[in-house]
Amino acid sequence: MNHVLISLNSISKCFGKKLILKDINLEITPKNAIALLGPNGSGKSTLLKIIAGLAKISSGAIDYAPQLKIAYIPENFPKIELTPVEFIKSLGLIGGLTPAKVNTSMTDLFQAFQMDDMGNVPIKHLSKGTIQKVAVIQALLTTPDILLLDEPLSGQDIQSQQLFIQMVQELHQQGVATIMSCHERFLVNQLAHSAYEISDHQLIPLDLSGLKEANYDVMTFEAPAEATLDSELHHLIEKAEWDHNRLKLIVPKDQSDLVLKELLKHQFKLRAMEGMEQ
């Protein structure tokens, strides 16, 4: 059943005299997986907030299906005094879940995101990546109709990113629509069926076929002391993550051999390599 969940009709948004979005039209139906691309400040976050009904529009109209459940993963979750357990529990109860259901879902998600030990640490004392996990967990506590993701994986480790991708893919299977703003091409590749670029205040459809052909490898290396990555190698790598002397990379498959050869030349030792699941 492809009924329209949210329909944006010629909406525009200005901040003071500054035009951000102009005449945007978009229909969101169940199972939609939309990626919003564009440089910083182009209006991606504003558009997500408009879709959520959290930001005022300057002109146009938005129609919502009744009883719509929208979950939102903000780009920067704040450093608040509450602990993850207190915050997630409160949000679950406010959202109408029973205490038992909140506890079960929360425990499962904390375990999945390896946050068991941090549940009772005030959020303000957690690292950026862990705080972002709290933002993700609060959104995944229940199954929404629409999931809005604003740079959802910023600061998260590759393992959490893969788990997150898998969870969002499962939500798609259940019919959840997702709209995501992001920079990472591999994320668009894995999570989006259609993409738009916000350019010149307008929503321009993008052809994803080229991007969809790209597959990725996850490679783990043991690095020699004080090793760094060449700037030239950075161009070939989608994402690099250091953990002491361990380096985890996400690399497009057609570049894997080249990256591997270069790193072996620089005394890096390959410890694991696997294809990234689509």
Next chain:
Amino acid sequence: MKNLLVYHFKTHLKSYKLLLPFLIYLIYLFAAYGIMPFSIVSSFSESAGVLFFIMAYVGFSYAELENPVTEQLVLLRVNNDTLYYLSRLTVLLIIGVVMSLLGLLYPLILNSVNNDHLFTRSLQFDDVAIGFFLHYLMAFLGAMTGSFFHPRIIKNRKMAVLLLFFVAVMGISKGALADYFPPTRFVAWVFPPIFDILASFTGQEFFVIPAMALPVTLAIVYGLVLMIGQIKLLKRAKF
């Protein structure tokens, strides 16, 4: 509503922002009831007047404390903006009850410790009931005035602090100002009716309900207008 209140209280109490106004009011009570005996009406009126300022600060700092991102996440869960904002103001009203009880219980306990000699006459049930109502009314007015200067209603925070200070001071001094500059009476209604309430007790030995009726009605209407006004403005302003 219950879960929202629990969430707001947790957030507010963990910030320790309530501690300072609570302590300041306590210190005021210690100082104000230092030398016996007192007129019941004037001491209760003064204490209620101070509570207005304390609660204006509480309301302002509470609005300031609200984090826009967590606010957005909770709003999406509640799916009812009015309920969300009402729950926040209810927290202030509950804090107002606690502060009003403090403002009344302290002299009551002190009076009983001093064998009913704290006041110039013996305390009656009416004094306690009207005294509590008066404190609570002032707490309500203060909280609504302070919270009205919300960061999303007045974005310039320096201006918001100055405006709140001006409005609060004008609320209590508008009568004296009108005596010197009678034309200010025409704009005096803009400010909280603190002076109007306190003036109705001046020189009284007992609380006289008929004399209080009009200023109290005015204060309730004023507080409700601020309450409904800020909910409407916040719903309209969004993020």
